[in-house]
Amino acid sequence: MSFATAAEIAADVAAGRRSATEIVASALARIARLNPRLNAFTAVTADRARARAGAIDAGQVTGPLAGVPFAVKNLFDIAGLPTVAGSKINRDHPPAIADATLITRLEAAGAVLVGALNMGEYAYDFTGENCHDGPSRNPHDTARMTGGSSGGSGGAVAGGLVPIALGSDTNGSIRVPSSFCGLFGLKPTYGRLPRTGSFPFVASLDHLGPLARTTGDLALAYDAMQGPHPADPACAGRPVEPVAGLVGRGAAGLRIATASGHFRAGAMPEALSAVDAVAATLGVARTIEIPEAARARSAAYVITAAEGAALHLGRLRERAHDFDPDVRDRLIAGALIPAVMVVAAQKFRRWYREAVLRLFDGVDAILAPATPCVAPAIGQKTLMLDGREVPLRPNIGIYTQPISLIGLPVVAVPVPLAGGLPIGVQIITAPWREDIALRIAYDLETAGIVRAPLPPE
Amino acid sequence: MTDPGDLDALIAAVPWLLGIDIRPEWRDAVRQHLSVSIDHARNVSELPLPLPDEAEPAPVFKA
Numbered sequence: 161m162s163f164a165t166a167a168e169i170a171a172d173v174a175a176g177r178r179s180a181t182e183i184v185a186s187a188l189a190r191i192a193r194l195n196p197r198l199n200a201f202t203a204v205t206a207d208r209a210r211a212r213a214g215a216i217d218a219g220q221v222t223g224p225l226a227g228v229p230f231a232v233k234n235l236f237d238i239a240g241l242p243t244v245a246g247s248k249i250n251r252d253h254p255p256a257i258a259d260a261t262l263i264t265r266l267e268a269a270g271a272v273l274v275g276a277l278n279m280g281e282y283a284y285d286f287t288g289e290n291c292h293d294g295p296s297r298n299p300h301d302t303a304r305m306t307g308g309s310s311g312g313s314g315g316a317v318a319g320g321l322v323p324i325a326l327g328s329d330t331n332g333s334i335r336v337p338s339s340f341c342g343l344f345g346l347k348p349t350y351g352r353l354p355r356t357g358s359f360p361f362v363a364s365l366d367h368l369g370p371l372a373r374t375t376g377d378l379a380l381a382y383d384a385m386q387g388p389h390p391a392d393p394a395c396a397g398r399p400v401e402p403v404a405g406l407v408g409r410g411a412a413g414l415r416i417a418t419a420s421g422h423f424r425a426g427a428m429p430e431a432l433s434a435v436d437a438v439a440a441t442l443g444v445a446r447t448i449e450i451p452e453a454a455r456a457r458s459a460a461y462v463i464t465a466a467e468g469a470a471l472h473l474g475r476l477r478e479r480a481h482d483f484d485p486d487v488r489d490r491l492i493a494g495a496l497i498p499a500v501m502v503v504a505a506q507k508f509r510r511w512y513r514e515a516v517l518r519l520f521d522g523v524d525a526i527l528a529p530a531t532p533c534v535a536p537a538i539g540q541k542t543l544m545l546d547g548r549e550v551p552l553r554p555n556i557g558i559y560t561q562p563i564s565l566i567g568l569p570v571v572a573v574p575v576p577l578a579g580g581l582p583i584g585v586q587i588i589t590a591p592w593r594e595d596i597a598l599r600i601a602y603d604l605e606t607a608g609i610v611r612a613p614l615p616p617e
Numbered sequence: 618m619t620d621p622g623d624l625d626a627l628i629a630a631v632p633w634l635l636g637i638d639i640r641p642e643w644r645d646a647v648r649q650h651l652s653v654s655i656d657h658a659r660n661v662s663e664l665p666l667p668l669p670d671e672a673e674p675a676p677v678f679k680a
Contacts, residue, residue: 480637
């Protein structure tokens with residue numbers, strides 16, 4: 161039952177085959193057994209989860225996710241806990257007085273929060289390593305990274321500790337752990353899901369979303385979380401547009417292309433073969449050039465460094481020695497970037513958005529690698545790309561950053577490889593067309609080319 | 618490529634303005650990160666954009 165999907169769990173609870181109490185007890189026992197090895201959880205909300213399960217079994221809570229355990233990256237507010245965001249500094253914050261909006265919405269649909277998850281400090285990370293809590297570990301090989309910054313989210317779902325976890329994605333932090341851990345991940349359109357009650361990083365790039373082991377579970381979680389919220393100024397006023405009933409429509413008739421240029425350069429062979437296998441399954445022969453994607457990645461890099469530094473300036477003044485040194489040194493450097501260069505990056509972003517949106521006049525979806533490589537070893541500092549040794553950390557996001565810069569929705573799908581480690585492929589669509597990306601993901605899952613592989617126990 | 622050594626004057630001058638203390642042992646890493654960021658910023662600004670002066674930088678504020 162450890163790897164049961166959210167849909168299967170909810171169906172069992174609804175039919176009375178299993179109680180929510182039994183399911184939550186099983187999840188808590190598995191967390192207790194495996195978390196010392198995976199280091200995915202930083203807090204377990206066992207009492208709260210048992211009480212919630214009891215309420216479900218008493219018929220006080222119903223919904224499409226009734227009885228489904230879930231966990232959240234520890235930048236989400238959980239009432240009664242400080243929102244640490246992977247940091248030492250935030251441990252001194254008072255406990256949150258209320259849950260994040262997305263937790264409230266998932267629980268309203270019947271899901272049961274079981275804890276908070278490890279992450280890279282302040283989300284400025286692609287590895288899943290954390291100098292305060294230790295690294296989250298990849299269930300497929302615990303000597304390897306989960307990817308980050310939603311590292312615990314990847315490890316918890318891939319390890320079968322929970323079927324659904326929430327993460328955040330500023331430059332790739334849902335899609336990267338989905339790729340390294342072999343999961344389905346949804347980074348919705350910028351402004352689709354409210355970020356109320358989550359610790360920010362880069363306001364103009366921050367997204368929240370789910371990771372799961374199937375397309376259907378992504379859709380269930382996503383539907384439960386949609387809808388505007390007045391406290392998040394970036395959240396669009398769009399109505400709920402449910403997708404769970406649409407994913408089975410498949411990809412027939414959709415116009416799909418594979419990204420060329422930047423998205424083929426610098427990738428390891430396994431990243432390209434995964435994209436090519438997905439394209440072949442869909443019968444996609446067409447390629448498309450996303451214009452100036454390398455510059456888009458540069459713009460994301462500059463905006464992230466500067467906005468992140470602005471967010472943390474007070475903490476850099478008062479408590480610089482309490483940061484993870486890797487994060488601190490990058491934030492200080494970000495504070496020194498001349499302002500005109502940051503505004504130029506924002507102006508480029510305007511041009512780039514318009515140029516990329518024009519592509520969607522001719523295609524419905526674009527395929528691209530999620531990461532240039534499979535999960536590296538924990539502690540690894542460099543990577544060989546195109547025969548050159550390059551720093552690992554900043555290069556993990558070369559294919560995700562040009563997409564999130566303009567807030568396009570993406571579903572990352574996992575391709576299991578012969579060597580045992582998975583790697584992800586991005587399905588990128590026009591703004592507000594998460595439904596199309598999920599339909600394609602479902603088609604690929606049905607065809608068997610993408611799936612969340614089971615890790616060794 | 619930005620020579621990290623060229624950034625020493627900036628690193629020496631600006632932190633007092635921002636109220637940040639850069640300890641000597643942090644300086645090499647800060648210089649290296651700033652060099653990478655400036656290279657990315659230059660990469661962006663090298664593209665002559667066919668945008669009018671009136672075009673809004675993204676994102677814009679909605680009143």
